[in-house]
Each structure stands twice: as C-alpha cells, then as structure tokens.
Amino acid sequence: MNLAEKSDVIVTDGVTKVYAADGIPVNALCGIDLAIRQGEFTALMGPSGSGKTTLLNIVSGLDDPTEGNVWLAGKIISDMSGNELSDFRRDNIGFIFQAYNLIPVLTVEENVEYIMLLQGVPKAERHDRVASILEAVGLKGLADRNPPQLSGGQQRVAIARAMVSQPAIILADEPTANLDSKTGADLLAIMNRLNVETGMTFVFSTHDPMVRESARRLITLRDGQIDTDETKCSG
Amino acid sequence: MWLILTKLAWKNIFRNKRRTIIASTAMGIGLAALIFVDAFWMGMEENMIKTATASFLGDAQIHRQGFRDEREVSLTIQALDKLTANLAEEPIVKRFTRRTLASGMITSPASVGAVNLVGVYPPTERFLSKVDDAITEGVYFEGENSRDMVIGTKLADVLEIGLGHRVVVTVAQAESGELAQEMFRISGIYHFADEEMNRGMVFIRIDKAQQMLAIGDGVHEIALKFTSVAHAQDSELPFWSAYTRHGNEALSWTEILPQLEAILKMSQTSKYIMGIVLFGVVVFGIVNTLFMSLYERMFEFGVLRAVGSRPLRMAQVVLFEAGALAIVSIGLGAVLGYLVTVIFVRRGIDYTGIEMMGVTMQEFLYPIMAIRQFIVYPIWVFLFTIIAGLYPARYVAKMTPVDAMRRSF
Numbered sequence: 001m002n003l004a005e006k007s008d009v010i011v012t013d014g015v016t017k018v019y020a021a022d023g024i025p026v027n028a029l030c031g032i033d034l035a036i037r038q039g040e041f042t043a044l045m046g047p048s049g050s051g052k053t054t055l056l057n058i059v060s061g062l063d064d065p066t067e068g069n070v071w072l073a074g075k076i077i078s079d080m081s082g083n084e085l086s087d088f089r090r091d092n093i094g095f096i097f098q099a100y101n102l103i104p105v106l107t108v109e110e111n112v113e114y115i116m117l118l119q120g121v122p123k124a125e126r127h128d129r130v131a132s133i134l135e136a137v138g139l140k141g142l143a144d145r146n147p148p149q150l151s152g153g154q155q156r157v158a159i160a161r162a163m164v165s166q167p168a169i170i171l172a173d174e175p176t177a178n179l180d181s182k183t184g185a186d187l188l189a190i191m192n193r194l195n196v197e198t199g200m201t202f203v204f205s206t207h208d209p210m211v212r213e214s215a216r217r218l219i220t221l222r223d224g225q226i227d228t229d230e231t232k233c234s235g
Numbered sequence: 236m237w238l239i240l241t242k243l244a245w246k247n248i249f250r251n252k253r254r255t256i257i258a259s260t261a262m263g264i265g266l267a268a269l270i271f272v273d274a275f276w277m278g279m280e281e282n283m284i285k286t287a288t289a290s291f292l293g294d295a296q297i298h299r300q301g302f303r304d305e306r307e308v309s310l311t312i313q314a315l316d317k318l319t320a321n322l323a324e325e326p327i328v329k330r331f332t333r334r335t336l337a338s339g340m341i342t343s344p345a346s347v348g349a350v351n352l353v354g355v356y357p358p359t360e361r362f363l364s365k366v367d368d369a370i371t372e373g374v375y376f377e378g379e380n381s382r383d384m385v386i387g388t389k390l391a392d393v394l395e396i397g398l399g400h401r402v403v404v405t406v407a408q409a410e411s412g413e414l415a416q417e418m419f420r421i422s423g424i425y426h427f428a429d430e431e432m433n434r435g436m437v438f439i440r441i442d443k444a445q446q447m448l449a450i451g452d453g454v455h456e457i458a459l460k461f462t463s464v465a466h467a468q469d470s471e472l473p474f475w476s477a478y479t480r481h482g483n484e485a486l487s488w489t490e491i492l493p494q495l496e497a498i499l500k501m502s503q504t505s506k507y508i509m510g511i512v513l514f515g516v517v518v519f520g521i522v523n524t525l526f527m528s529l530y531e532r533m534f535e536f537g538v539l540r541a542v543g544s545r546p547l548r549m550a551q552v553v554l555f556e557a558g559a560l561a562i563v564s565i566g567l568g569a570v571l572g573y574l575v576t577v578i579f580v581r582r583g584i585d586y587t588g589i590e591m592m593g594v595t596m597q598e599f600l601y602p603i604m605a606i607r608q609f610i611v612y613p614i615w616v617f618l619f620t621i622i623a624g625l626y627p628a629r630y631v632a633k634m635t636p637v638d639a640m641r642r643s644f
Contacts, residue, residue, distance in 0.1 A: 062541055063637040083545050090543020101538040105246035110239060117239055118543050161542070 008071070009169055009201050010036040010059050015068035017054050017224075028054040030224040031068070036203060036217075038168070041195050043215035044205040050221040052205035053173055059203070060093050060171050061085045073168055090118050094162030094200075096172035101158065102147040108134070108157050109143035115165045133160045137190055155179055155187060163194060172204045176211060188214045240548075244555030247528065248563065258524040259564040262616060265517045266568025267575055269510055269612045274576045274602035275584075276506055280499050282586070284464065286597045287495055288488050290427060291364040291436075293331075293458030294467040297478055297485045302455055308337050309409035311453030313482045322459065327466055327474060331459035332359035335444040339406040341386075341437060343394035350390065350437045352406060354444025354454075363458045365597075366425050366438060373398045373423035381443045384419035387433030388426040396421055404437070408449040415447045428588040429595040510612075514619045521623040525557060529627055536631055537639030550628035557624025558617070565613040572612075576604050 017029040029051045036042055044052045057063035059070055061077045070077050073092055080088060102111045109130050116126045134140055137156040147154050155175065162170050170191070176184035192214055195202050204211050212218060220228040248255050288294055297318065302310040312318065322331050335354035340347060357376035361367045366385060367375040376383055384402065391397060398421055405416045419439060427433055445451065466472055467487045478485035489496040529536065536549055583599035631639075 057637050060541070062640075063635070083547075086540070086543050086545045089541065095538070095541050097538065099534075101534060103243065103535055103539075105243065105250060106239070110242075114239070114539075115542050118548070 007037045008035045009038045009073055010034070010203070011071040012055075012059060012065075013069045013071075015055070015058055015065045015070060017051070017058060017063070018066045027224050029058070029065070032224075032226060034059075034219070034226065034229075036201060038201055039195070039199045040217050041192065041202045041215055042204070042217040042219060043211050044203065044219050044221060045207070045212060046221035046227070048207075051224040052221055054224075055221065056171050056173055056203065056205050060095070061089060090115060091165070092168050094165065094167040094170040096155070096158050096162045096170065096175045098174035098177045102154055102161070104146060104148050106146070107143065108139065108145050108147060108150070108160075111147060111157055112143075112161045112164050115161065119165060121165075129164055130160075133164045136160075136163075136194065138186070155183070156190075159187060159190065163198075163200070166198065167200065169201045169203065172202065172206075174206055174208075175204060176206065176208045181210070184208065184210055240552055240555050241559075243552060244559045247532070247556055248559045251528065251531070254524060254527065255560065255563065258520060259560060259567055261520050262517050262561070262564035262620070263567030263571055265513050266565060266612055266616050267572035269513060269615070270568070270572030270608045271576050271579075271602065272509065273506065273608050273612070274580070274604050275600070276502055277603040277605065278584075278601050279586075280502065281603060282596055282598060282600050283495065283499070284488070286595065287492055288464075288467075289365060290429070290432070290597060291366070291458075292488055292491065293363050294461045294464060295459050295474075295485060295487045296491060297457040297459070297483055298455060300482050300484045303486075303491075306336070306338065307409075308335075308407065308448050308450060308455070311409075311450050311455055312457065315452070315454060318478070318481075318483065319457070321478075322457070325474070327462050327472075329460045329462045330359065330362040331457050332356055332363045333441060333454040334360075334456040334458060335441055335448060335450065335453075336455045337406050337444070337448055339404050341390070341394065342403045342405070343396045343400065345395035346393055348390065348393055349435075350404075351435055352404060352444065353436055353438050354441040354448075355438050356441045363460060365427075369425040369427050370423045371426045373421070375423050375425075376438075376440065377422075380420075380422070381440055382417070382419045383422035383440065385423040385425060385438040386421060387436060388424055389430055389433035390435070390437065391421070391424050393434065398422070398424065404439075404447075406447055408447070409453075410449070413449075415449070417443070417447055427595075428597050510615065514615065518619055518623040521557065521560065521620050522626055524560065525553060525624055525627040526630075528556065529553065529631060533634075533639050536634070537636045537641075540634075540636035540639060546632035550632040553628035553631050554621060554624045557620050557628075561617045561620035564620070565616050568616065569609055569613060572608070573604075576602055580604060 012032050012034045015029055015032040016027070019026045019028055032055060044055060046052055054063070058065050059072070061072065064078070072088065075088070077085060077088070112130050112133065113126045116129065130143065134143055137160045139153060139156050139160065142150060142153065147157055150157065176187065179187065188210055191202060194200060204215065217231045218228070219226060297312060299310040299312050322328050333356055337352045339350055339352040341350045371388065375385060394402065396402060400421050401418055402421065403416055403418050405414055407413070408415050441454070445453065461467060466474070468489055475485050540549060579602050583601045586596040586600045587598060589596050
C-alpha cells in the first residue's frame with residue numbers, strides 16, 4: 001500500500017519492528033499493512049506478545065518502526081521533527097492507557113485541561129470544555145478532586161483527557177483491563193456513544209471480550225503479523 | 236501554562252516528603268555554612284585590621300619620604316606645623332598623634348637588648364594606640380616625669396626588671412651620629428598578645444625623645460584615624476595626594492602592611508573556592524535527588540510527552556522542580572544560617588592570642604552579618620541548583636515517550 005486514501009486516518013506500509021532482547025533480535029511486527037478509516041471503532045486483538053501495543057506505539061509516533069512508513073491524517077510521521085510530532089500528537093491523537101496514567105498531584109480538571117493548555121486554548125473555553133466532557137463521562141461535580149480520590153473513576157478521567165481536545169484519533173491500550181466488568185461496560189458505552197456522536201476514530205488493543213463485542217472492526221495479530229481483519233456488518 | 240508547571244513542580248517535590256526534607260536540609264546546611272563562614276571571615280578581617288591598626292599603627296601614617304626605608308632619625312616630617320594645622324581641619328580625620336621612632340640599646344643591671352624607642356605624646360596617643368589599655372602593671376605616663384618609660388612584659392623578663400627599676404637607653408643622634416644616653420625609670424609594663432611587640436617596643440615621652448635624638452621639635456611619624464575605616468582602603472581618596480607633598484608621604488595601612496592586604500584578598504579567593512567546593516558537593520546531591528524523583532515518575536513523563544508536550548517543556552518541568560527545591564532549601568538555609576551566626580555574633584569566638592596569617596588576634600572575634608550574605612549566597616544556591624538540574628532536564632527531554640513509559644518502575 002503506497003498511497004493513503006482520503007478517508008484513511010491511519011495507514012501503515014510494511015511496518016516492521018525489531019527489538020534487541022539481550023542482543024538477540026526479536027521481531028515484534030513483521031511488514032504490517034493497514035488502513036484505518038475515519039470514524040472506525042477498531043479492536044486490535046491477539047495474545048500477549050502478538051505486537052498490539054507495539055503497533056499502537058508506532059502508529060501514534062511514540063516509537064519508530066525499524067522499517068516501513070506510517071501516515072497519520074495524510075502525513076508521514078517519520079518526516080516530522082520531534083517538536084512537529086509532539087504538536088501532531090497534541091492536536092490529533094488522544095491516548096487512553098491501561099494504567100490510567102494521570103498526574104496524581106493535579107486535580108481532575110487540571111489533568112483534563114493539560115492538553116488544552118499546551119494548545120493555548122483560552123481559559124473560559126477550557127473550563128467549558130472540561131465541564132462538558134466530565135459530564136459526558138459521568139464525573140460531573142468532581143473536577144476539584146485528585147485522581148487517587150476517585151475510586152473506579154480514574155479511567156473516566158483518562159477518557160475525558162483523551163477526548164477533550166477533540167482529536168481525530170483515540171488510541172486505547174487495554175483500556176478496560178484494570179476495571180470491573182460493569183465499569184468497563186459503562187466506559188465502552190461512553191466511548192461508543194462519543195464515536196457515533198463525534199465521528200472520532202477509535203483503535204483499541206484489548207483482550208476483553210466486551211470490547212470485541214462493541215468493536216465494528218476486529219484485527220487479530222499473531223506473531224507480529226495480521227492474522228485476520230474482519231469488519232462487522234452495520235445494523 | 237507557567238502556572239500549572241509551577242504547581243506541578245511545587246507539588247511534585249512534596250510527593251516524597253522525606254527525600255525532599257533530606258535533600259533540602261543538606262542544601263540548606265550548605266547555604267547556612269556559607270553564610271556563617273562569610274560572616275566569620277568578615278569578622279576575622281575586621282579583627283585583623285583592627286589588631287593591626289588599632290593597637291598602634293592607625294588607619295594611616297605620614298612620614299618623611301625615605302624614612303620608612305632608611306630609619307634615619309634625621310628624616311623628620313617637613314612643614315610639620317602647617318601639616319598638623321591642616322590635619323586638624325581635615326573633615327575625614329578623626330584623631331592624629333605625633334611620634335618619634337628610633338632604634339636603640341636598653342641596658343639593665345642584668346642584661347641588654349635592642350629596642351625600638353618610640354616617643355609619644357600621651358594625651359593624643361591614647362586615641363591612636365592601645366598601649367594605655369594594655370598596661371598590666373604601673374601606669375601609662377601619669378604626672379610630668381620626663382624619665383618615665385613603658386615597656387612590654389617580655390622585655391621586662393629579658394632585662395629582669397620591674398616597676399620602678401632603672402634602665403639606660405642609648406641612641407644615635409641625628410646628623411652627628413653621636414651616641415646619647417639617658418636613664419629612665421620603668422613606670423608601666425604593658426602586655427599585648429603579640430610577643431614581638433612585648434619584647435621590642437619601649438615608650439617614652441616625645442619631648443624627651445626629641446631631646447635625645449637632637450631633632451628639635453621634629454617628629455618621624457604622624458599616625459591618624461579616619462572617621463571611617465573605609466577611607467583607608469580607598470586608594471582614590473584625595474587625602475593621599477594632598478599629604479604626599481613637601482617631601483612627605485601619606486600612606487594607608489594597606490601600603491604599610493601590604494602583606495595583610497594580600498592576605499585579606501587571598502582570604503576572599505579562598506572563601507569563593509570553598510563556596511564552589513561546598514556547592515560542588517551539594518550539586519551531586521541535587522542531581523541524585525532529581526534523578527530519583529524522575530525515575531519514580533518516568534511513566535508520567537512518558538505520558539506527558541505522549542499527549543503532546545514538547546521535549547523542552549519536559550525539561551522545564553524538571554528545572555521548575557529544581558527551582559522549587561532550591562526555594563525550600565534557601566528558606567531553610569537562610570533561617571539556619573541566621574540562627575547559627577547570630578549566636579556567635581552575640582557571644583563572640585575567643586581567638587585572643589592566636590596568630591592567624593601573621594596577625595596575632597587581640598580581641599574576641601565577632602562574626603559580622605550582612606544583607607549581602609542573605610542575597611548573594613541564596614542566588615548562588617538557586618543558580619547552582621538550576622545548573623545541577625540541567626543534566627536530568629536534558630535526560631528527560633531526550634527520552635522518547637515510549638522509552639520513558641518502559642523505564643518506569
């Protein structure tokens with residue numbers, strides 16, 4: 001695949017990643033060709049060590065491929081400088097991590113508004129958008145709490161942080177892995193709704209059967225290669 | 236953005252309170268030590284200058300040119316009356332006194348010795364030297380007896396004499412070089428911490444000395460005190476040129492005792508070297524503390540990078556933390572430095588009789604506190620901390636987000 005189609009927000013072309021583990025090369029990804037269209041709700045499945053997290057890291061520009069190219073929203077990320085890539089992630093990608101990864105010394109509001117501070121969004125607009133997204137993820141009235149004070153609510157804050165800047169793509173690495181099934185189901189429902197309402201593109205790496213059920217496209221990785229790629233029929 | 240970075244830094248340094256307290260206490264002790272040492276050196280410098288100038292020398296002296304090199308008794312000060320009249324009108328001169336200086340032999344029934352015979356005018360001399368305060372036996376020129384002599388304890392021991400005993404002094408007269416001898420009675424014995432002085436200086440009344448030396452009303456030295464000690468160290472002062480004329484020369488103590496001036500300058504350099512060494516040690520502590528803090532939160536840095544923070548912004552976070560640590564340390568160090576120094580400012584440190592760099596201390600040493608110590612050294616601490624923070628800041632800035640997230644504990 002050499003050219004990205006207009007509606008493709010993520011395109012990989014022959015992406016390979018080789019790690020050196022104790023001096024021994026390990027192929028984490030082998031020639032991945034992939035195109036993800038705008039608005040897709042995609043799950044990357046596969047056993048541990050199949051390359052899901054590595055693929056997410058590479059398509060987000062957090063890590064470099066050993067070979068191959070990645071296009072994000074039509075731009076080759078390997079051509080970007082460090083600052084350009086930082087700005088690109090800031091403006092186009094929202095991250096949800098398995099371990100939440102919030103800043104514990106900042107309040108919920110400060111955690112969520114951090115990206116908008118980087119973007120230079122005016123204070124009043126930041127405040128409105130934070131209030132709106134916290135309401136959407138079910139955290140209304142908890143803006144002044146610190147994340148450790150939110151029992152079971154930290155991943156909601158992480159989702160709010162990922163979405164508040166209205167990025168084109170949300171990348172989520174095992175977002176429901178540390179949650180009980182009810183909370184996981186609630187959050188999946190929230191993400192599904194936001195996907196439908198805003199048209200944001202969601203890509204999950206997951207083992208969770210609930211995510212498999214919710215996803216409209218399922219890509220299975222095995223030994224660093226795409227094993228299956230299925231799109232569910234809508235409706 | 237700056238507000239949240241400041242808040243982030245401030246809160247982060249208190250995430251591990253024990254570590255922050257230990258690190259900032261170590262830095263604070265460094266600052267306190269520097270404040271105290273500076274105050275101590277200032278006190279010591281003042282004490283040394285005071286010892287050198289207040290005991291006998293004065294802030295400045297006027298001589299006939301060439302006298303200091305040749306010690307020729309005929310080289311008396313020129314135009315003395317006009318000069319003393321001018322000095323009396325000089326607004327920066329507080330006190331002055333006249334002296335004669337000559338080398339001579341002193342003989343007792345038991346022994347003989349070489350001495351510096353100093354002719355003094357007691358009513359004004361007491362404001363310039365401390366011989367009167369140092370009298371341990373007898374009196375300092377009371378009454379009108381022209382044969383009174385004041386000697387030091389060491390000389391009294393060498394000559395095996397005491398109060399009321401008689402000695403004979405022999406000097407060479409001006410111009411002719413004829414020897415003149417006079418008998419004196421010991422009316423007072425003084426004791427300074429400086430043994431050389433105790434052994435070598437004897438004092439008689441100036442008119443008797445002038446008569447012995449056959450110099451008429453001439454004097455060899457005018458010692459003076461300024462209204463401010465700073466005048467003596469001001470080489471641009473018009474006073475020096477105004478009184479270095481008619482064959483005379485006016486010299487500050489810094490020129491009369493250049494070795495003391497050099498020692499004081501050297502002590503300044505030593506102080507800065509010590510400060511740099513002290514802070515060099517502290518810097519390693521800061522780097523260690525910052526790295527410990529960074530490694531604990533490496534995942535957070537990875538996340539901040541992942542969500543779009545530029546590398547420079549990450550470096551700023553670390554430098555803000557270094558700055559916050561410095562501010563806490565400065566607060567601790569300034570308070571500690573003040574408390575330790577103020578105790579010694581009030582009590583003093585007994586250095587009397589101890590010779591330091593060629594000067595024998597005569598009085599208690601009192602450290603001197605100055606506002607500068609609480610401005611300059613805290614700025615040093617802040618700058619050193621920021622400089623120490625550059626290495627971990629660069630480390631974080633260069634780390635890729637995925638590496639940062641992988642390296643987290």
